[in-house]
Amino acid sequence: MKEQVITVLKKYTFNPAVWDNATNQSRIIDDLKINSARVVDISLDIEEIFDITVEDDELEKLVTIQDILNLLEKKKGD
Amino acid sequence: MSKRVVITGLGVVAPNGTGSEQFLHSLKNGISGIRFIEELKELGFGCQIGGVPDISQSSFLPAIEKYGYTDASDVIRLAIAAGLEAWIDAGLEIPDRFESDPDYESGCIIGSGIGTADIFGNKIIPHTNEKNIRRLRSTIVEHSMLSGPSAALTAILGLGNQNTFNSSACSTGAESVIMAFDRIASGKADRMLAGGTDAFSPYGWAGFDAMRVLTRKHNDEPEKGSRPLSASASGFAPGAGAGILLIESLESASKRNARIYAEILSGEINSGGQRQSGTMTAPNPHAVIRCIHSAIKSANIEAGQIDFISGHLSSTMADVIEIKNWVKALGLPKQDFPYINSCKSMTGHCIGAAGGIEIVAAIMQLYHGFVHPSLNSEDLHPEISDIIDREKIPLQLIENADIKYVAKASFGFGDVNTCLILGKL
The missing domain is CATH 3.40.47.10 (Thiolase/Chalcone synthase)
Structure with missing residues (x-):
């Protein structure tokens, strides 16, 4: 699951160097330097891959890679 | 300066x-x-x-x-x-x-x-x-x-x-x-x-x-x-x-x-104001001629020094009006009218891109010394052949053309006009 998430995120990072020290706690906008507008696209990609729906209030809480993984765990549990 | x-x-x-x-x-x-x-x-x-x-x-x-x-x-x-x-x-x-x-x-x-x-x-x-x-x-x-x-x-x-x-x-x-x-x-x-x-x-x-x-x-x-x-x-x-x-x-x-x-020697922009015979879709000839005159004057050259015109010439009834405007604007004897062709004869009319594509074409002709054929003009409009010589509108490539000055014009709906004078440095 994490690998698929990373693949999605890599689509939106222009500078490969941001992945050198990336961890699950890396912040999507501040650390991975992904344009804030692209979080919408990341959620759409994740919806398609994992066949889930990301609500607007859930989208707002996606700050780190771990947040995405937590959301996916929760949705899987649902 | x-x-x-x-x-x-x-x-x-x-x-x-x-x-x-x-x-x-x-x-x-x-x-x-x-x-x-x-x-x-x-x-x-x-x-x-x-x-x-x-x-x-x-x-x-x-x-x-x-x-x-x-x-x-x-x-x-x-x-x-x-x-x-x-x-x-x-x-x-x-x-x-x-x-x-x-x-x-x-x-x-x-x-x-x-x-x-x-x-x-x-x-x-x-x-x-x-x-x-x-x-x-x-x-x-x-x-x-x-x-x-x-x-x-x-x-x-x-x-x-x-x-x-x-x-x-x-x-x-x-x-x-x-x-x-x-x-x-x-x-x-x-x-x-x-x-x-x-x-x-x-x-x-x-x-x-x-x-x-x-x-x-x-x-x-x-x-x-x-x-x-x-x-x-x-x-x-x-x-x-x-x-x-x-x-x-x-x-x-x-x-x-x-x-x-x-070198871009001059570039003039004006409009016919959709007055006189100018409308939303037809040019006011007075403004077209004024635009060409201003461009020649700003370039500090004489009309007779222009070797080649890259026309707007789009394959409509306005082509005749355009040629009449060029003839009036340059005021040259028939035999001294420069070469003129239409890039649109090969590309079609690329609307907002036309001017850019055609200036590239005009510069290629200036820099490499040729005049490209103006396709499909074998049956010249009689009102055009009356006022400029057939040989000035090439049907075949003219190579080794000594071009020092080019006039390029584009015209558009809204009765807007542009004219550039380009020169070899």
């Missing part, structure tokens, strides 16, 4: 050539890019032909992909391909995105006549009507906004001067070049990418078909459809593409020892 302004880079994606090399070959060999378009037939267009460039042949396609513009309007994709070609052709480098600062001396003015109708028709309107707005994704605005071409080139090149869009119908591309010329001449920028871009889209072309200004008589012989200056011209063949130039102060070009294609 205004600065001298030169052209150091050319970029083009035209119906008859993707990239300068292929375009130059087509110009010299009279190769038309007008084809039958099945989609137009299926949609019930009266005109089912047009000039559609093949951007898949562009060597800048990887850059379009790398910077995330694969799904953008073709208006933007064509501008990226032509703009980067002009930049590289000028001997400039694409800076590293993460290691470079803004280049405050370089800017971008890229215009369009129709704009991003393709992405509105194919994506925004259908998704919105289907209440599927989220699926437009976050890139939809940058992929469809009118300043998208200049914004995209800024993203890639780090341009820190003025980056904007202009639109004046079919004079757009020439207008953007003149606006860039003025900015550099006034000392506000050292370098500007400037030109026009317009995409193939039935949504963009339908209005012209409805107006019946597109030819309907050559669906079975597309290459004969665009026939500027001809007695049998029956409307223009629509086209798409982008023509972008790297315009630079002579001082800047000399400092970096750049190749100089031509």
Whole structure:
């Protein structure tokens, strides 16, 4: 699951160097330097891959890679 | 004291050539890019032909992909391909995105006549009507906004001067070049990418078909459809593409020892105000002549020194009016009228991109010393053959032409006019 998430995120990072020290706690906008507008696209990609729906209030809480993984765990549990 | 302004880079994606090399070959060999378009037939267009460039042949396609513009309007994709070609052709480098600062001396003015109708028709309107707005994704605005071409080139090149869009119908591309010329001449920028871009889209072309200004008589012989200056011209063949130039102060070009294609001696813009015989769709001849006179005067040359005219000449009834205007404006004896041709005879009328593509063509002729054939003009309109000699409108390539001064004009709906005088340095 994490690998698929990373693949999605890599689509939106222009500078490969941001992945050198990336961890699950890396912040999507501040650390991975992904344009804030692209979080919408990341959620759409994740919806398609994992066949889930990301609500607007859930989208707002996606700050780190771990947040995405937590959301996916929760949705899987649902 | 205004600065001298030169052209150091050319970029083009035209119906008859993707990239300068292929375009130059087509110009010299009279190769038309007008084809039958099945989609137009299926949609019930009266005109089912047009000039559609093949951007898949562009060597800048990887850059379009790398910077995330694969799904953008073709208006933007064509501008990226032509703009980067002009930049590289000028001997400039694409800076590293993460290691470079803004280049405050370089800017971008890229215009369009129709704009991003393709992405509105194919994506925004259908998704919105289907209440599927989220699926437009976050890139939809940058992929469809009118300043998208200049914004995209800024993203890639780090341009820190003025980056904007202009639109004046079919004079757009020439207008953007003149606006860039003025900015550099006034000392506000050292370098500007400037030109026009317009995409193939039935949504963009339908209005012209409805107006019946597109030819309907050559669906079975597309290459004969665009026939500027001809007695049998029956409307223009629509086209798409982008023509972008790297315009630079002579001082800047000399400092970096750049190749100089031509000097822009003057660029004039005016309007007939839709007064006298000028209307929304027809030019006021007084204003056209005034525009040409002003350009010649500002260039500090005499009308008789012009060796070659790259006309607007779009294969409509306005061609006769244009020739009459040139004859009056130059005021020369019949035998002294310069060579004149129409690039649109090979590309069709690329609307807002026409001026940019045709200035690239004009500069190629000036720099390489040739006059390209004006296709399909074998049956000259009698009102044209009455006032200029047949030999001044070449049906075959004229090689080894000694061209020192070129006049290039573009005219557009809204009764707007542009005229540039280009000179060999």
